[in-house]
Amino acid sequence: MQIKDFYNKGKTVVSFEIFPPKMGSGTIENITDKLEGFSQLNPDFISVTYGATGKTTGRTCDIAGKVKNEFNIESLAHVTCLSSTKEVVIDTLDRLKDNGINNILALRGDFPAGEQFSIPNPLHFEYASDLIAFIKQHYGDTFSLGAACYPEGHIESRSLTQDILNLKTKVDTGVDFLVSQLFYDNEQYYRFLDRSAKAGIHVPISAGIMPVINAKQIHNIVTLCGATLPRKFIRILDKYEDNPSALMEAGIMYATDQIIDLVTNDVEGIHIYTMNRPEVASKIIENISHILKRG
Numbered sequence: 001m002q003i004k005d006f007y008n009k010g011k012t013v014v015s016f017e018i019f020p021p022k023m024g025s026g027t028i029e030n031i032t033d034k035l036e037g038f039s040q041l042n043p044d045f046i047s048v049t050y051g052a053t054g055k056t057t058g059r060t061c062d063i064a065g066k067v068k069n070e071f072n073i074e075s076l077a078h079v080t081c082l083s084s085t086k087e088v089v090i091d092t093l094d095r096l097k098d099n100g101i102n103n104i105l106a107l108r109g110d111f112p113a114g115e116q117f118s119i120p121n122p123l124h125f126e127y128a129s130d131l132i133a134f135i136k137q138h139y140g141d142t143f144s145l146g147a148a149c150y151p152e153g154h155i156e157s158r159s160l161t162q163d164i165l166n167l168k169t170k171v172d173t174g175v176d177f178l179v180s181q182l183f184y185d186n187e188q189y190y191r192f193l194d195r196s197a198k199a200g201i202h203v204p205i206s207a208g209i210m211p212v213i214n215a216k217q218i219h220n221i222v223t224l225c226g227a228t229l230p231r232k233f234i235r236i237l238d239k240y241e242d243n244p245s246a247l248m249e250a251g252i253m254y255a256t257d258q259i260i261d262l263v264t265n266d267v268e269g270i271h272i273y274t275m276n277r278p279e280v281a282s283k284i285i286e287n288i289s290h291i292l293k294r295g
């Protein structure tokens, strides 16, 4: 099934994001137990991230295939393009197609810091929209295409206005749905939805929620993506950063609170950045089982 068809059915589309285990930390079998846990929560789809160096490409394809074929859950495979050649992209897409994957989150990616990698010179793809046009040209409607969006603007962008103009171009190239960057201030998200709609972006958008379970990880991620941290959130980080169990409890409640507000305001989808922790996703979903409009 194509993910675009999950939206607009009067329910909140619920999805989880997982990442392949790091190279050297075991085989993809390590993720099977986690997928058992996630599958019991009945998500509409699970997305599988893609390492920008290309070193874990095979794992993304295998895990996305496992989600779909062993767990019967719709799978969204992330594919980045900045450091890839057209040939590598074709290999990846063919492999995904052979694994029965119908949905791709088409991303630019970043140059991985401090790692040895080779990049094509000149670049084969500069922006995600180049990848989207390439997939459309070579694969037609084989895949339903999603793309990333940034409620507070992409970190490299001069302004949110400019970023939304670029987003509109990207969507018009052939995007069926968007998945947002994490955010901790829902008001920023609502402003972004309004501005996107005014710019003529009308595809469904899932809101990215990352429960804080580790203070250091959140500081790193927020530095990379520039998300605003509300006072209430900073106080939680400051008070519980040395007490992991308390931080996790507070993080789960903060994410729950965000989601209740989002669902109450009729967002189309919630995408939980699970950090491969089914027990965290499970607590959130349990907290709001009557609030989530599920089909």
Ligand code: FAD
Residues within 6 Å of the ligand: 048, 049, 050, 051, 052, 078, 079, 080, 106, 107, 108, 109, 110, 126, 127, 128, 129, 147, 148, 149, 154, 155, 156, 157, 162, 163, 166, 167, 169, 170, 179, 180, 181, 182, 208
């Ligand atoms: P683009 O849409 O190409 O945008 C990148 C920048 O270029 C933006 O500032 C945009 O405004 C600007 N821009 C776009 N088009 C133009 C144009 N025509 N002219 C001038 N400027 C333009 N990274 C990974 O490595 N692996 C993953 O699996 C992964 N998954 C992600 C999932 C989600 C939901 C999100 C939000 C991000 C994910 N990322 C992932 C990170 C992503 O690769 C980075 O944020 C990257 O910096 C931008 O990717 P993009 O696809 O949004 O790029």
